Amino acid sequence: MNDAGPVEETPTSDGLDLSPFRGLRYDPDRVGSISAVTSPPYDVVVRPDGLLHLESADPHNIVRLILPQDADPAARNQQAADTLRRWLAEGVLAVDAEPGLYVYEQRDGSILQRGVIGALRLSEAADGVVLPHEDVMPHIVADRADLMRATSANLEPLLLTYRSNGGATGAAAVVERVTERAPLLSTTTEDGFSHRLWAVTDPAELAGIRTDLHRHQALIADGHHRWATYLRLRAEHPSPSAWDHGLVLLVDTARYPLRVRAIHRLLNRLPPAAARAALTGLFRVSEVRAPLAEALDALAGAAAEGNAFLLAGDGTFHLVDRPAPDLLARTVPADRPEPWRTLDATVLHATLLEHVWGIPEDSPEHIAYIHDTAATVEKAERDGGTAVLMHPVREEVVRELARQGVKMPRKSTSFGPKPATGLVLRTLTL
Incomplete structure (x- = not known):
């Protein structure tokens, strides 16, 4: 296939609308370690080996929420909901005091990725602002929707990418400034990646990020089934409601190129x-x-x-x-x-x-x-x-097909590094 080359995004007045939220996070004093309670995204866990490994890492590992185990689907989802409620009641998970966006950094040797986690408004984003590039499997969307309904939570962020002009202005300037501060958490997972998370609550910094992102489209790099689930659940609930938004991580690939794997x-x-x-x-x-x-x-x-x-x-x-x-x-x-x-x-x-x-x-x-x-x-x-x-397919090919509205066969690409699951969640009820 011919190299399609980089694609410049056209700024739009109806672009990405990323809102602050009160993050739901593990209390480090209530778990063995933050690393031990994290997991790869649900569809990356190799079952049953990887599942058992994660379950044994810590009794509060997030895999008990994203991949609850029971032969009966309804019982499985109820188990996740009960576990989430219990961890909240016990203080294992706690909601941050004030809403914010979260700057997230992953690093491994020569790889450095930084992005912003927030609650993305779905109504505008569904109409050509967020570009899917793969088909989905209906039974997986149904399964994820059942789990989200039961838990009333976004348990792991989608990975979305956008492209700035590469300069250190707007959202990029805020991200770089924030990462010079002490993080909320810092941990290294067993795959060798270090992870750091910061909360952005200053009104001027929030405005700088949100105004900049509003000019851009985004490509779904990872999480097509969760994206389809967000849209399904938004349609099920009268607006306005918490279901109008979904948890995402936005990465500027002009500054932090992703790897594309098969x-x-x-x-x-x-x-x-x-x-x-x-x-x-x-x-x-x-x-x-x-x-x-x-x-x-x-x-x-x-x-x-x-x-x-x-x-x-x-x-x-x-x-x-x-x-x-x-x-x-x-x-x-x-x-x-x-x-x-x-x-x-x-x-x-x-x-x-x-x-x-x-x-x-x-x-x-x-x-x-x-x-x-x-x-x-x-x-x-x-x-x-x-x-x-x-x-693997090159990112520029994926992006160009997505801009044409052409979806690739399901599970065609794996962008990364993927965000660790369990660092920050979003509850729709608190």
Whole structure:
């Protein structure tokens, strides 16, 4: 795919409207450590291994709210609501005294990301101001909506990106000034990232951030299902109400570029040998006799020339590339722009899953979406399924498609670093 290049956003009078809120945060004196109660976003937790690890890290780990465990969905959500109420009553979680926006920093070696957490007004943002770039799965939106209704809380922020002119003015100036102060909290999670959080309550600083953001659109970098959930719940509640807003983290990628990684697929019921056999005469299939890191390098090289995937699951790696042109002509919808038709995710879903392997993309029994590369391979080898490893899409391609109103196949990208869940929550009742 051709590089679309950076896209300048057009300032709008109906742009991002970010409001202060009274953050709900852990009392560090009531938990083992702030690090021990945090979690990755709910859809990044590799279950059941990652879930059990987080649950055992601290009895108050946030995973007990975002991923409650019970065979019955209603009981599961009620469990989360009861846990939240108990932690509030016990003082494990407490609401900040005054409303504010929150400056959030993540750092790991050469990676530095800073952004602003706040309550984004949804009515205006839903109308072309916030740009989704992926389709969603209805059953996940329904599940997240049930959990938000039960808890009356935004338990983790979406990750949204916007682009300024790169100068240290407006919101950027406030962010840089705030980070010179003592933070509300500072912790390092087990992945090596350090996290710091500051509250912004000064009226002039709040006005500086909000006025600047009102000129911009935002791209959803992470959290399409939670965004769809916000919009569904807003429509269910008469306005004005707390449901008119949703918790987000806004990052200026002109100053803090995000990494874009792939989300891999685990085909639970398709053995690797059967997956490869079905590709005969349709794709080129080549064994890669190398460790995972070198196999991914081979995937990157092939992806620069065209559609390419890496299959794993039986102790070997196989590069799948050079699809037959007539196969793509038969299977990829022709009513979309060429950049969409040539996406690896498009070819995977339209050609491989639907036509070659016959796997329903919205069935958790047949397919899982996993962010961690090594974990995808390990689970495939342990369970006898096929891991389909993907090469990431460039951010500028994602943004340009989103500006055209074209959505990529679900789970096409993973932007990061993602905010840690559990540092600041938003309750809709206090």
